[in-house]
Amino acid sequence: MRDVAVIGIGCTEFGEHWSTSFRDLFVKAGTLALEDAGISGEEIDALYVGNMSAGRFVEQEHIGALIADYAGLATKNIPSTRVEAACASGGLAFRQAVIAVASGMEDVVVAAGVEKMTDVGTGASVDMLASAADREWEGFVGATFPGLYAMIANDYMHRYPLTREQLAMVAVKNHENGARNPIAQFKNRITVDTVLSSSLVADPLRLFDCSPITDGAAAVVVVPLERAHEFTDSPVKVLASAQASDTIALHDRRDISTLDATVAAGKRAFAQAKLTPKDIDMLEVHDCFTIAEICAIEDLGFCKKGEAGRLTEEGATALGGEIPVNTSGGLKACGHPVGATGIKQICEVVTQLRGEAGARQVDAEIGMAHNVGGTGATVVVHILGA
Amino acid sequence: MVGIYSYGVYIPRYRIKVQEIARIWGANADDIMRGLGVFEKSVPDLDEDTATIAVEAARAALRRRTIDTEAVGAIYVGSESHPYAVKPTACTVGEAIGATPNMTAADYEFACKAGTAGIQTCMGLVKSGMIPFGIAIGADVAQGAPGDALEYTAAAGGAAFVIGEGETIAEINQTCSFTTDTPDFWRREGQSYPRHGGRFTGDPGYFKHVQGAARLMFERAGTSPKDYDYAVFHQPNAKFPQRVAKLLGFTDEQIKPGLVVPRLGNTYSGASMIGLAATLDVAKPGDRIFVTSFGSGAGSDAFDITVTDVIESEAFNRAAAPTVEQLLANPTYLDYALYAKHKGKIVMQR
Numbered sequence: 001m002r003d004v005a006v007i008g009i010g011c012t013e014f015g016e017h018w019s020t021s022f023r024d025l026f027v028k029a030g031t032l033a034l035e036d037a038g039i040s041g042e043e044i045d046a047l048y049v050g051n052m053s054a055g056r057f058v059e060q061e062h063i064g065a066l067i068a069d070y071a072g073l074a075t076k077n078i079p080s081t082r083v084e085a086a087c088a089s090g091g092l093a094f095r096q097a098v099i100a101v102a103s104g105m106e107d108v109v110v111a112a113g114v115e116k117m118t119d120v121g122t123g124a125s126v127d128m129l130a131s132a133a134d135r136e137w138e139g140f141v142g143a144t145f146p147g148l149y150a151m152i153a154n155d156y157m158h159r160y161p162l163t164r165e166q167l168a169m170v171a172v173k174n175h176e177n178g179a180r181n182p183i184a185q186f187k188n189r190i191t192v193d194t195v196l197s198s199s200l201v202a203d204p205l206r207l208f209d210c211s212p213i214t215d216g217a218a219a220v221v222v223v224p225l226e227r228a229h230e231f232t233d234s235p236v237k238v239l240a241s242a243q244a245s246d247t248i249a250l251h252d253r254r255d256i257s258t259l260d261a262t263v264a265a266g267k268r269a270f271a272q273a274k275l276t277p278k279d280i281d282m283l284e285v286h287d288c289f290t291i292a293e294i295c296a297i298e299d300l301g302f303c304k305k306g307e308a309g310r311l312t313e314e315g316a317t318a319l320g321g322e323i324p325v326n327t328s329g330g331l332k333a334c335g336h337p338v339g340a341t342g343i344k345q346i347c348e349v350v351t352q353l354r355g356e357a358g359a360r361q362v363d364a365e366i367g368m369a370h371n372v373g374g375t376g377a378t379v380v381v382h383i384l385g386a
Numbered sequence: 387m388v389g390i391y392s393y394g395v396y397i398p399r400y401r402i403k404v405q406e407i408a409r410i411w412g413a414n415a416d417d418i419m420r421g422l423g424v425f426e427k428s429v430p431d432l433d434e435d436t437a438t439i440a441v442e443a444a445r446a447a448l449r450r451r452t453i454d455t456e457a458v459g460a461i462y463v464g465s466e467s468h469p470y471a472v473k474p475t476a477c478t479v480g481e482a483i484g485a486t487p488n489m490t491a492a493d494y495e496f497a498c499k500a501g502t503a504g505i506q507t508c509m510g511l512v513k514s515g516m517i518p519f520g521i522a523i524g525a526d527v528a529q530g531a532p533g534d535a536l537e538y539t540a541a542a543g544g545a546a547f548v549i550g551e552g553e554t555i556a557e558i559n560q561t562c563s564f565t566t567d568t569p570d571f572w573r574r575e576g577q578s579y580p581r582h583g584g585r586f587t588g589d590p591g592y593f594k595h596v597q598g599a600a601r602l603m604f605e606r607a608g609t610s611p612k613d614y615d616y617a618v619f620h621q622p623n624a625k626f627p628q629r630v631a632k633l634l635g636f637t638d639e640q641i642k643p644g645l646v647v648p649r650l651g652n653t654y655s656g657a658s659m660i661g662l663a664a665t666l667d668v669a670k671p672g673d674r675i676f677v678t679s680f681g682s683g684a685g686s687d688a689f690d691i692t693v694t695d696v697i698e699s700e701a702f703n704r705a706a707a708p709t710v711e712q713l714l715a716n717p718t719y720l721d722y723a724l725y726a727k728h729k730g731k732i733v734m735q736r
Binding site: 122 | 584589590
């Protein structure tokens with residue numbers, strides 16, 4: 001297996017792109033990534049694109065060919081593959097690209113993620129997202145994602161010392177980071193009171209505990225580490241790429257407050273990289289809801305179960321804290337175009353490791369990205385090093 | 387110069403509170419009131435519809451000023467809720483005020499801005515010398531499906547503006563429009579209630595078009611917000627006009643008299659015209675008023691208006707018809723059951 005490096009990243013602004021189409025979003029992110037890598041489309045050997053539900057959001061399937069075509073690569077006839085694992089589609093697309101390069105099959109591979117969610121109404125969007133859970137045993141009986149994560153939050157708060165205020169502090173911290181990120185959907189700073197006085201969505205989760213509906217795309221270029229210096233002076237090395245799965249339905253889990261797939265993928269990633277949580281300088285976790293960030297920090301091994309709320313309150317996860325979490329603003333403030341999120345996380349880690357994060361820059365040489373599909377039925381974890 | 391010769395408003399006396407609607411649907415009324423800035427909305431009586439409201443508004447305008455109704459050469463009624471799909475409301479108004487038969491008439495539809503489109507049409511006819519007077523009316527018994535977000539605001543009411551030349555109470559210095567094909571809100575033939583694109587109705591709909599028309603007006607008139615004493619915007623809720631006013635550089639004070647939506651609700655085609663009427667209720671000679679309507683689909687009409695001395699002269703009797711404030715005062719509140727009956731939502735067996 002060859003070592004792999006990221007040589008280019010690109011991300012559209014995240015938000016409500018009313019006048020930009022699905023394909024235009026992808027092309028914009030791809031162009032930015034190629035410019036950043038200093039390569040032309042002609043040099044691309046293969047494409048992987050993470051996308052959850054274009055078939056339902058914009059009634060377009062066959063995304064692999066579509067993006068290769070609109071990237072101007074139709075006449076080059078390169079392999080182009082769509083990857084789907086609900087909200088983990090982006091992280092998984094990155095993993096496929098890493099595997100393709102590591103195996104020696106391909107050299108220059110683009111991993112992208114794209115989702116255009118605002119072409120449908122909120123109700124339709126909530127229903128499409130529910131297809132990431134078990135449709136027969138969860139969706140058909142009325143469970144939505146806020147509902148499922150509310151069950152996790154209720155169980156967690158019953159068993160561990162997490163206060164409602166500490167949960168709100170996750171969102172406050174992520175909005176603070178989002179305010180410093182030019183591509184973030186929400187750049188407004190909020191207070192604990194903002195969260196606690198917002199509309200109740202699914203008890204105990206309120207509007208400001210939930211990530212938004214977002215349009216956006218992100219792309220990265222990966223190459224064999226041995227060739228990275230042909231393209232850049234600051235390649236970022238992929239130190240680990242791990243993936244795990246679990247039961248699709250939340251009620252079939254061993255423990256609904258611990259995402260076993262996160263635990264498994266985290267352990268595999270640390271083993272691959274020969275590192276421990278102490279070695280990680282910053283991490284992007286999948287905070288689709290505030291409770292998800294709390295669980296992720298613990299399940300990845302950064303603290304014991306039940307301690308992440310206190311760590312958040314103490315500022316350990318803030319910029320400049322012991323272990324900055326979601327410097328991009330996370331899914332909560334940066335936005336959550338589901339298929340693009342996993343790639344955006346890689347972009348953020350690379351930006352931080354290159355020292356190009358501006359007002360949200362943290363001191364980091366090793367970073368981690370944690371991308372979840374559904375309520376934890378798929379988890380992808382990557383560790384990157386400067 | 388062409389301008390407003392008289393104006394009149396009609397608002398049904400019935401109201402339903404946001405709390406009462408929220409009670410039925412198990413929604414949080416405080417969240418809704420905070421989100422919309424609307425607390426109650428008007429409800430028509432059992433026998434009131436867009437035609438009766440349009441007639442009442444036209445009669446109020448004619449009470450304020452003696453006009454030879456035979457000189458009214460055109461009547462346009464803008465509405466989303468004309469009682470007939472085929473058969474004009476404008477003819478009913480013409481007959482009721484004695485303006486028939488030597489006149490032209492038509493019903494307009496452009497979501498919430500059909501009434502201001504009528505003002506523009508009348509301006510053209512008057513300015514070209516084709517007619518001495520035209521009456522433009524915006525009126526609605528607005529539709530919002532039970533349980534839909536629109537139900538909290540869809541209200542009833544209307545305003546009539548008599549457009550003429552010469553001794554006007556307010557001169558319309560300029561008008562311009564900003565129009566695109568934008569599907570933010572619609573109702574197809576045969577459907578009872580409109581549908582909408584949720585948040586899509588905001589930035590790509592309301593804000594783009596209102597700002598588009600407003601900035602075009604600033605450019606053409608060579609004005610800026612500080613040149614106006616008052617500003618009136620289409621008001622589907624209180625938040626949209628407040629936000630667009632701020633974006634354009636108007637102050638809360640400038641929009642205050644014309645912001646009637648918190649106690650009235652959204653009267654659709656009547657909304658910006660009732661807001662203008664409420665502003666004229668308090669305006670003094672020399673006051674300059676900026677008006678921008680908005681209709682989904684989508685477009686905005688902007689008007690640059692200057693109030694004249696005539697508004698305080700003997701020729702015009704503002705007190706002869708109730709002000710918007712008087713029409714909003716002392717309402718009769720309905721519970722949801724009576725509201726449902728008033729709105730024809732209870733289907734009777736025959």
